Amino acid sequence: MVAQSLASLLQQATIDDHEEVLQSCNAVLSKSQSDLDAQHIKVVALLKLDRFEDCVRVVEAGGDALKKRAGLEYAYALYKIGKLEEATAAVARAAASRGTSHLKAQVSYRAEQFHRAAEIYETLSQDRSDEQNDLNINAWATDAQLQWKGQPEFVRHDRLSREELESFETAYNAACLNIAKGALGQAEVLLSRAKNVCRTSEDLTPEDRAAELLPIAVQQLYVLNRLGKTEEAESVLQEISVEDIPELSTKKIARNNIFLARQTTINPYILYKALHETPDAINNDRLFDFQSHDLAGNSHAADLFVQKYDGMIRSTAKGLAQSPCPSVEATPNLLSVYNAAAHAQGQTGPKALKQILPLLERRPKDLGLLLTVVQLYVSVGNTTSAITAVERSLHSLEESISEADQDARFNPGLLSVLVSLYQLEGRKVQIRSTLAQAASYWRTKPEPPSDLATARDLFRSLHQKDPKDRIAVAGYVASQATLDYSQVESQIDQLPAVSELIAGVDISALESAGISPSASSAAAAAAAFAGARKRTAAGKEDRAAKRVRKSRLPKDYDPNKKPDPERWLPLRDRSSYRPKGKKGKQRAAERTQGGVVTEKTEEAASQQQKSSGGGGASSKKNKKKGKR
Template sequence: MNDCLNSYEKLQKYKIESMDLKINIIAALVAAGRASEVQSTMKAQKTDLTTRALRDARSFELAYNSACTLIEIKKYSEAKEQLDLAKRIGKEELMVEDYAEDEIEYELAPVSAQLAYVQQLQGQTQEAMETYANMTNKKSGDPSSLAVATTNLISLKGTKDVADGLRKLDRLVEKSTAPNQPQLIESLEFKLSLRQKEALYSARVLLLLHANKIDQAHELVSGLLGMFRDSIFPVLLQAAVHVREKKVQKAEEVLSRYAEKHPENSKGALLALAQIAANTNHFQIAADSLSKIPDIQHMPATVATLVALKERLNDPNGASSVLDSAIKWWKNAMTEDNKLGVFMREAATFKLNHGRDEEACQLYEELVKSSGSTEALAGLVATSARTDLEKAEQYEKKLKPLPGLKGINAESLEKTSGARHVDQAMKVEVPEEVKKQKAKKRKRKPKYPKSFDPANPGPPPDPERWLPKRERSSYRPKRKDKRAQVRGAQGAVTREKHDPSAANAGGASSKASHATTSAKAPEQPKASSKSRKKKSRS
């Protein structure tokens, strides 16, 4: 990309007046991450990129590229205006060329995707999701626009429809010949930028983690570490996988190793390390990680987090030094939104709570001199009362008296025994209009069931509908049929016919059974002669 920019810079020296050249220069600067230089570069070429000038120029590509520049520098409202302008110009040009509605929608898919992205950044998530879903369902767009829409839609849905999100991303990834090396489909491999590829792969890893497919996530992350060696995003994904596996120590080691190896690009790793350490009660590691990021030490969120971590570590001196350094930074800062007063009040409160009355008193004095607010003066009086009573009385005279307290004598109040409980409430005269308003009760409209017309309610319901059927007045029990059930002709007698074959069969079977029983029965032994003799004797 740098070589491309160098080529365009050489062409600028020849002072070539070409709209296409300007459009390509803007695109190259945005792709190279130098969007902040677009305005100055275009001013040098006497090109106005305001919405009014672009409306007069009627260049679809110039308006679109200018909007992308505004997105990079976080001017989302102006970017949305220019994207709407680009879409309108593009639609008019395509309609002149007799394009159908589907073809126009296909050609303007990049603009629609960027508009949805701006809505997403502005917090209009529902509108952005509708645009993304419409693009992916209709497949109305080139592969790169559809890939961006799919990735952004998955990021907005979060943990919803994990399986559907994985199926959609599987269509964008193909199996690579090299092991552990992910690869996009051919139509996306050379069209998506590096940031877009990182977002797509990150969404896939996170979906795999939500689907509890840890092995596949490990495999994908190992491939990404080989593809993007100097990038931080695969390191963050690797730490996320370790945290999901409850291997927090490994995650901390991975992030700290990257921060030491790449100090110029360690901000994201240190922030992630601080978050993981704070969630696992490793407060010292979290505090050390935040302290290593110099450009955020003065920010309110960082200061508040560091103070809370130092308090957890029982280090009030460290917390006080964090507040003092933040106050020093804001004193020297030349910004419109100065936070010096906020930090001084919070620091005074902190020091007052930790027994540093003199330091708190000094901070309140500075606040009174700089702003003269009543809150600071009241805080100074309350703080000075602990250290220097005379100073407290001097500043107390500067406080404005409260309304309604002129006739109250403080000394007489101290001598009284205190307030007494009054049984009967004081009678207060209430005007009649107020009484009537209180007497009126709000009538709520009755809730009717569906498909019920109160004007034509129909017949009234049965009042006995809640009673059992036997207790209702309309209940009639069923009568029993007392008629004799006669089968056949009246007076006829039926006789069973004698079947000789059946009898023979029965006889044969009885004989057979008798034979078998007799055959199976054991033979009784004959009585011996001795037993006979015994019987005869008896």
């Protein structure tokens, strides 16, 4: 009976009657709950009906046997409801197949593991050619995400082929890659191309064509806004109907782009309402990190416009409490900036610093807050205080035993800010010391900063293209030597010797022209430098006398008469002072330090102490009352 029902079920399994298939499965399972075939077919029917959560529940209720049998379907359902960690684990257990590889790439892409997704797509493109168009579309999308993620070294695509230009999806993804690179002019051209190809495509129904054109127009609006082309942007605005966009993520981005395009005329409270009108996307439709990061910034800016300072302080403080401190990531540091802006309540300059500096005293390791303080100090021309603030925070990090704190202490971006401040004040010694400490620290780390590794890869690429390019060789050696000296030891022989480079340099001519000598010769010339910096007594006498205006000279001034050297002392302190009268001579003797002490002198001193009043009571008693 079960076998006959199953055969009937399989005969009904067409693409148009998934509900009937599901009903037949339920009928079979009501009689035999452990029928693995019926369970598997039910899972497929639920996927066809986009009932992904129901599909997950059926597989998990079916036990390990069904998970093994329908592993690919289970992983896909988890992927569709946004449970990416579970989907990653499930697809790893699924039987190996081309479909499994495609799903692995999709899950990796959605989980923002773009490098892994790019590798999978590259492997898939080497096996078959019938999927080449779809693979190209996905590969270009992955490269755009890698660029936005800050991993340009893994981007594989650069230029579109003629065949790729005929696909509006590929042209659109290539435009996104150019936006991420900052090449907005090229992105504008590609978006126009994608729009034209989509409009003339014969493979799309009118409904599908309209759905595909909406995200292209939203992206085009963003590019035109960035380029300042207001008339073209206004024309594109007329093409966008936000309510017709099915995906919440695209709808939220569209609302942001539309209202920001009209920011000069919109009321801030209307802007605030519009930016919060669309609910957050969930499951597999949620925003990527870089999108969520930018839209959160727009939301915080709107909060500032409508003066929701207390609410922003609470929300940003909650986010900061959940983030490590210090952090070199953009999101927590921007939260610190918005938190500081909320405390400043629209003020700038010294008034803002008065509100923000107490926060930095409590959170000296908050790098976003520190950079905000530095920016405010620099804006008012107080570079010295900016340097002091950075040095205090670096000292707090240096005292920590945490490895993360030490990495933040020597972060290249943070130190570049300090070096720039030092340059503004001409502090060359501090610059050399700062860079030397950073180089010494990173030389001991197994993984140096990505900037150094990126420089290494770029110079290596240039060297491979032209092995005779000495500049490329020098750059590769300089960037790789601190990472792994053995890798560049053979290239050092290709570089010219130092003696060869300075063979035509006239050191004497440089020194006479005002060039400072090297550190090795500085010790030998120490006496000469000391004489140059410090004026001798003879030098002072040889200098021309300073001219004094007649209005500042006394009436009886005689230029031939030598002035009294004690003229700046009080009269009674001069050696020529002679007190008049008996009492005056006695007081002068009492004031003389080192003179002979007699009984009369001691008695006079005692009487003077008594009259001056040693205790508070006697002094009050003898004090006369003043007039009231």
